[in-house]
Amino acid sequence: MKKRSFALFLLLCASSTFSADLHYSLIKKESGKTNESTLLVIGGIHGDEPGGYFAPMLLAKHYTIQKGNVWIVPNLNFDSIVKNRRGTYGDMNRKFAKIETKDKDFEIVSDIKKLILDPKVDLTLNLHDGQGFYRAKNIDKNFNPKAWGQATIIDQQKIPDAKYGNLAEIAKKVNQETNVDLIEDVHEFNVKNTNTKDKDKAMQQSLTYFSITNNKPAFAIETSKNITDLSHKVFYQLKTIEKFMKVMNIEFTRSFELEEKVIEELLKDVGMLEIPPTKIMLNLSTLKPSIRFFPINKADFHYHSENPLVAIIHDKNEYKIMNGNKLISTLKADMMEFDNSLNEINLLLDGKKSTAKVGTLIQAREHFEIAPIQGYRINIIGYSKEGVLSEEGIKVEPSVLMKSYAIDKEETTYMVHFYKDKKFCGMVNIQFIQH
Ligand SMILES: [Zn+2]
Known part of the structure; x- marks a missing residue:
């Protein structure tokens, strides 16, 4: 087994005019062997769908890949995640057919497109929390064909000649396995085919359809917004991702049992925050919601955390430490000059x-x-x-x-x-x- 350590450095920089404030991170977990499959997992395209970004955060933190490769982008639309909004600059998942260069999402959409088209990537998963519970037949306002939750979404039946191109078959197989151990029976997963090419103009602008039209398999995994417990959504997302890994012959170990209670505990571990070069280290799991007299160097403020969902949002003399859409603490800044001479x-x-x-x-x-x-x-x-x-x-x-x-x-x-x-x-x- 080959172990790879990774470190993530998040930098908060002054934003240039036409780009978002926070860029996504990419965590590559690779077995180091050639000719094995690569799965790209993308979380957080919609900032108000936490199941879609806390799951890949745990995937990045707690999984070891032994065969094959998994590339993880846990926080694609990071500016929207920290604001808990679907899309701060509009719906990012409607910008993959065309996007203007002056769009704030331009840089991120362009970068992720390149990643999807990387010749190494065999299959892409785009993670969401969707409305209701998808069912092929209309049952009521929550269970019907228009709902998106608890579904594996495909744009078409298959991509001829592509590795893993039998989309419908793969989605069905994955769902069957996910459906073995449900927290509640109504949480069952079903395959939703949006028949994007013929029937869905909006979805023609989506991330998965961009991938499909480039002959590269892609699926969306939707847990339900109607499931209120984050740990349950994360449970289903991880379970489904694991089933995709199995299809792709990707082998992994994880450092925990895949159970809702365990996930709930893991989600409480937010990690550490470092503010260099001013030599400050904070334990985010235990931090008070508000801290006064916190020295901040306005001229040169940056930070890093190994948790890719951690960001600091600056508003006047308040610095809000976010873990995804959750506010961890507000630092009431004491603005001052810094000196780096003491070690x-x-x-x-x-x-x-x-x-x-x-x-x-x-x-x-x-x-x-x-x-x-x-x-x-x-x-x-x-x-x-x-x-x-x-x-x-x-x-x-x-x-x-x-x-x-x-x-x-x-x-x-x-x-x-x-x-x-x-x-x-x-x-x-x-x-x-x-x-
Ligand atoms: Zn979504």
Whole structure:
């Protein structure tokens, strides 16, 4: 087995006039062998369909590919995902037949088209949450031929001469297998053929039809918007993706059991956020919904997270940390100049001499004490003592700290800021752990 590590760097840059603010990420998981199939999974073309982007995020994070290749774009329409809107600049899935160069989606649509047409890609899946529950016959307002949910969508029966070109047959086989273990019987998947070429003008502008007209198989997977539990939607999306992998002879292992409860837990793990070069590290899974006095360098602000759904949206002096369409925390910015000269500090952790890199998260049981640093001022957020300018050489226990200044929901983690004159030099965050 060949293991591949991957790292993702998300950069928030000033947007150029004709492109979206956030570009998608591409995660390639490859077995490293030649002549094996490649599946391209695209999530998040519609920003208000979270099943379609949290599933590929877990696929990217928790799956190892042992045979074949899986390329994952979990966040195609990232600007719309963080706003929880179908399409901030209009419906992206209606821009694949033609798009004007001045369209804000132009760059993303052009880039993803190139990826779909990459000779290595054998099959593309476009993930959605659709309205209702698709049924071939009309049952009621939720179960009918016009609904989109719980369906594998094809544009036509087949693409002659293409590898995996028997679209209808593949979709049917995949659904049969997905339908073996349903959370509820009404969640069954069915194949919806939109007969795009003859019958569906709107779908002629879609991503999958673009692929089909280029002789490359593509399917849409639609879980239902009527299923309210995100973990259930993600369960069905992952299950269906796995069945497609099976069809394509792609072998994988995953680090968890595919069950709704397990998925629910995995979705709570948002990961870490790093703000370089100012040396700040935050645990997004435990962060408070709002944090005051957060130093921000307006001149040079960027960040990275290994979670491809994490983005920071800036509005005046507020910085909103998003995990997909979920707001994790709002940082109330303290705008200031930054200085990058401090790398390491000395401290006592529970009385023991220790060093810590600036920008790390460290743990203490009972108390900590920051050693003086020549030329720098230390500010423990949540601690104050009259007449003390630099909070060094002070034994700090949880009882002397104001809990409202803690940065995590459990109120056990506090920021220690370092300054040189008035410039901010980074922070360490100290968490008091239970003993
Ligand atoms: Zn959609």
